[in-house]
Amino acid sequence: MFDIYMARLHEFTVVLYAASVLLYFIDFLASNRKANRVAFWLLAFVWGLQTIFLLLYMWNTGRFPVLTIFEGLYFYAWILITFSLIINRIMKVDFIVFFTNVLGFFIMALHTFAPIEIESDVLANQLMSELLFFHIIGAILSYGAFSLSFVFALLYLIQYDLLKRKKWGSRLIRIANLSQLEKMSYLFASIGVPMLVISLILGIQWAYMKLPNMVWLDSKVLGSLLVLILYSIYLYLKVGRGMSGKSLATWNVAAFLVVLINFFLFGRLSSFHFWYE
Structure with a gap:
């Protein structure tokens, strides 16, 4: 049951991520500052959820999750969001966040919905x-x-x-x-x-x-x-x-x-x- 709830939360996160990218796109087309602000805070919320999921996964597996493509995609998406938020705060270049997160959303959606088999912890521990x-x-x-x-x-x-x-x-x-x-x-x-x-x-x-x-x-x-x-x-x-x-x-x-x-x-x-x- 817990795994089902986690899967639904991952899907919800992707929906929020999609909404953020959409609002950034509206801002890109129409220079809408209100859409930009909402998109930024949605993205920050997505980053927070991703960080929590990452920590929970580490707690459940007892290792840092990078040894499979399933894990690597998630960490890659997290890295992209983290970099984009930091750069946006330092440089105040909004479009950096938009273009970075178009790529990040693709990675995150692939992680969530692609039929990638999650490898066993036994294999991961052998590789560690x-x-x-x-x-x-x-x-x-x-x-x-x-x-x-x-x-x-x-x-x-x-x-x-x-x-x-x-x-x-x-x-x-x-x-x-x-x-x-x-x-x-x-x-x-x-x-x-x-x-x-x-x-x-x-x-x-x-x-x-x-x-x-x-x-x-x-x-x-x-x-x-x-x-x-x-x-x-x-x-x-x-x-x-x-x-x-x-x-x-x-x-x-x-x-x-x-x-x-x-x-x-x-x-x-x-x-x-x-x-x-």
Whole structure:
């Protein structure tokens, strides 16, 4: 009975999340400040519920919930909401919250409604180790940083298009200037790359000890390396070549699409990331 109630609360949370995203969309279209305020507090309430669910899950399982795709999706969505609320409070850029939470809502809905089998605690406990724990945490946090970098790059492209077409108005002002958007996109990419490097080092060390017969040409390994290469090239283009503007933002958006492919597809095809199955 308790599990049924929890499932209904999760569904209720998704409904609230949908309402928040809808109100943010109304604000985006019509610059409605009342809709923006209600959307923000709805989102804060969703974050509170998610945090409670996360703590309850940890209390029931006795471990941090990141060892399965079911758990990883939830933690990823929580990270996105947390980052977006913090950034909104620091920078007062409302549209960051909207675009970040469109992505977060997709992740949360997938977690709640997709037919993903929840793996047994026995399997999770078998996989548990400090190396694996920090490997997965680092990977998800790096993906969260890349997500925010993507959102700022996407807003850069939107702002660039508005300026090119001379679409002056309140929406143009509320997105923030191009220089700030590019700076923040670069900042989060700079955070994500070293975190992913550390995660890969820990993951390789864990696999070397626990999986001596591991196939190093595994799809997940190659996908993670590809993500690292793409964002490293992004940083090189920005710092080493002095590139900026639309081309750099477009590269960022393309790199993030590879992040999503690596997270959702390559983990399924992997021969040893079986806790994501």
